[in-house]
Amino acid sequence: AQKVTQAQTEISVVEKEDVTLDCVYETRDTTYYLFWYKQPPSGELVFLIRRNSFDEQNEISGRYSWNFQKSTSSFNFTITASQVVDSAVYFCALSEYGYGGATNKLIFGTGTLLAVQP
Amino acid sequence: GAVVSQHPSRVICKSGTSVKIECRSLDFQATTMFWYRQFPKQSLMLMATSNEGSKATYEQGVEKDKFLINHASLTLSTLTVTSAHPEDSSFYICSARRFGGDEQYFGPGTRLTVT
Numbered sequence: 001a002q003k004v005t006q007a008q009t010e011i012s013v014v015e016k017e018d019v020t021l022d023c024v025y026e027t028r029d030t031t032y033y034l035f036w037y038k039q040p041p042s043g044e045l046v047f048l049i050r051r052n053s054f055d056e057q058n059e060i061s062g063r064y065s066w067n068f069q070k071s072t073s074s075f076n077f078t079i080t081a082s083q084v085v086d087s088a089v090y091f092c093a094l095s096e097y098g099y100g101g102a103t104n105k106l107i108f109g110t111g112t113l114l115a116v117q118p
Numbered sequence: 119g120a121v122v123s124q125h126p127s128r129v130i131c132k133s134g135t136s137v138k139i140e141c142r143s144l145d146f147q148a149t150t151m152f153w154y155r156q157f158p159k160q161s162l163m164l165m166a167t168s169n170e171g172s173k174a175t176y177e178q179g180v181e182k183d184k185f186l187i188n189h190a191s192l193t194l195s196t197l198t199v200t201s202a203h204p205e206d207s208s209f210y211i212c213s214a215r216r217f218g219g220d221e222q223y224f225g226p227g228t229r230l231t232v233t
Contacts, residue, residue: 033220043209045162045224091161100218105152105177108161 002027004094006109013082014117020078021112023092027073029053031097034068034075035106040088048090051075053097082116089113121145122214124225131202131232139197139228141212147192148214152222153185156209168195202232 003026013019025034036048049059051068059066063083067076079086089111098104121144131137141151149170154162166182168174168189176182186198195214199206209229213222 037224042226043211043229044226045211047221047224050221101220102150102218103215103220103222105164105167106154106162106213106222108163110161 002029002094002096002107004092004107004109006090006092006112008112009110010113010115012115012117015084016081018078018080019082019114019116020076021090021092021114023075023077023109025073025075025092025094027094027096029096033095033097033103035093035095036066036075036077037091037093038088039091039111045091046088048077050103079114082114084116084118087114087116120221120223122148122212122223122225124210124212124228126228127226128229129231131230133203133232134201136198136200137202137230139199139210139212139230141195141197141214141225143193143214143223146214146216146223148195149192149217150215151189151195152213152215153187153195153197154211154213156211156227158209162211165197199230202230204232206230207232 005024032053034051038046063080065078091111092109093106095103123142125140153165156162165180166174166176174187189195211227212225215222
């Protein structure tokens with residue numbers, strides 16, 4: 001069965017600190033997708049990144065970076081120099097690699113509430 | 119591009135009534151739409167997957183006679199909560215995907231409160 005675990009339920013940091021959100025997943029599939037989403041208080045899901053299981057290259061995008069380690073089934077997310085506007089719930093999600101590379105149902109972790117204090 | 123809308127954004131209804139929620143892909147054809155439910159301070163859980171022109175596939179534990187899903191066109195899927203009860207109060211979010219697409223585009227969600 002597929003499962004996503006986000007062990008950190010809440011994290012509180014002071015503005016400008018770096019913060020890493022952990023994500024560990026379980027799947028029997030050899031190919032799959034991993035995602036990170038941000039959910040601010042408004043409730044709308046904001047897509048942050050998608051990774052294919054066969055692409056372990058880590059990525060940096062502005063203040064965001066991701067560390068995908070297939071050997072440990074982890075897909076961690078780091079925010080550098082955090083800002084108050086980063087305060088939100090962050091979800092890690094897993095999807096099987098469907099027909100033609102399609103993404104199918106998303107299995108979400110329980111989310112990490114990040115509070116950035118000014 | 120790839121915008122998904124939901125209507126209404128918020129709805130309050132009385133126990134026993136039915137509520138319909140619309141999910142529309144505004145600028146692309148969505149062959150598949152997904153309906154998720156999120157209870158307060160909890161994660162998102164998939165309720166059902168709908169393919170245009172086919173019956174929806176429901177996740178285990180989701181009552182298909184209570185949560186009616188229709189995906190009659192490539193741009194519209196509807197979720198009807200029949201005989202709603204207070205325990206159905208939740209945040210309902212849809213997502214839409216093109217045929218073979220590797221991305222799901224999420225709607226802004228609908229907050230349902232049943233009194």
